[in-house]
Amino acid sequence: MSVLEAFQLKSSLPDNYLSMNNRQMEERVREIKELFGARLYIPGHHYQKDEVIQFADATGDSLQLAQLAAQNKEAEYIVFCGVHFMAETADILTEERQKVILPDMRAGCSMADMADIYQTERAWEKLQTLFGDTILPLTYVNSTAAIKAFCGKHGGATVTSSNAEKMVRWAFTQQERILFLPDQHLGRNTAYQIGIPLNEMAIWDPIAEQLEYDGDVQNIKVILWKGHCSVHEKFTVENINDIRRKNPDMNVIVHPECSWEVVQQADFAGSTNYIIQQLEKAPAGSSWAIGTEMNLVNRLAKHHTDKTVISLNPNMCPCLTMNRIDLPHLLWALESIEKGKLINEIKVDKETSEYAICALNRMLDRA
Structure with missing residues (x-):
């Protein structure tokens, strides 16, 4: 589901949540958590806000959660x-009786929305015409269930930023070429890391439908x-050069969703867990x-008071969609459970789930 589609769904808060203060909402969240216990x-x-993270039973990256x-x-x-897309993956992996709820349906990922299933199927048809049956699709877990299912259906797999190198190496034991969705930067950085030169990489433009x-x-x-x-692309080589000028002893560490140029100039690059x-x-x-992402940087700075921790880009803002969920929406979701009238339940259809599980299992089997 795209962010635009999500906005069209009923996700606006009832008025009573707008009149509650944080203390009142926090007390209600604690009451409901205590009431339901392990259920x-x-x-x-x-990347979530502290006001939400304080109530999390576990924190981590998307697949881990x-x-x-x-x-x-x-x-x-x-x-x-x-x-x-995270809630979709949770629904795919959990049992039918378990209900997955996303407190705010507007919480999305602009990257995931850059590859929809219709664009992907059209691209696949054209690429098959060019290259025949020599391509294996891989998708970053930051993608829709439909894209995961597409990869599963065509013999491909999912990847995380932690295991992308391992999965790309595996893909090349299966086929001569790979199609990497939806993040060009993670794909480029990973392929380059295993020795594939930039001149053996092409870009598929899904809007122009051309290579x-x-x-x-x-x-x-x-x-x-x-x-x-849209967040990681805003870190630039100029940001790194500015850090080097002002504080030459400062370590620069970046996520592989940053551009190739930034990753090459950084001292360290790796997944969210790697950074932590x-x-x-x-x-x-x-x-x-x-x-x-800025919420994580701020949290690391608060946690590591014995170190100096700053954002590489001093003008960076938190991701507008990744940290959309706030305390009022969390409480709304919990009270809907308490009342037996669930809001924003995420359900992935059976066929999509089955193929998506194939893609996920091909990755998990190599963990």
Whole structure:
């Protein structure tokens, strides 16, 4: 589901939540959590606001949280504090009796919305005409259930930013080429890391429905979908150069959703968990400029008071959709459970789920 479609759904808060203060809402959330006990499970993504994260039963990245939800057989209700594609994955992996709820249906991912199933199917048909049956599709878990299912149906798999290198290596044991959706930067950075030169990578433009490449197309090994993270793309080489001038001893660490140029200039690059772990083991007194979502950077700065932690881009704002869920929406979702009238339940149809599980399992089997 796109962000635009989500906006068209009923997701506006009832008026009574607008008149409550934070203390009142926090007390009600605690009451409902205590009332439901193990029947209620609240996973919270790293990028969520502190007002929501304080009530999370577990924090982590998107796939990790979906797996934790699937392992929690006691939970009847999973209130996923993340975004739409994360809640979809949780619904795919959990049992039919378990209900997955997204507190705010406007919580989405602009990157995931850059590859819809109709564009992907048209692209696949044209790429098959160009290359025949030599392509394996891989999709970042930051994608819709339909795109995951497409990859599962065509022998492909999902990847995370932590295991992308392993999965790309695996893909090349299956086929001569890969189609990497929907984030061109993670695809490019990963392929380059395993030794594929930039001149063997092309970009598929889903709007123009054409391949962007100069040279003999038969030399192409990686086809990158023209999508990106609107947050991570805002970190620039100029940001790094500015840090180097002002504080040459500061470490620069970035997420691989950043551009290739930024990743090449950084001291470290890796997944959200990698960034967290690097900060955990860093010596006291060290300095870090982090190229990832602002809520996480702020949380790391608060946690690591013995270190200097700043955003690589001083003008960065939190992701407008990744941290859409707030305390009023969380309470609204919980009270809907209490009243037995669920709002914003996320359900993925059976066929899509089955193929998406194929893509997820091909990855999880190689964990």
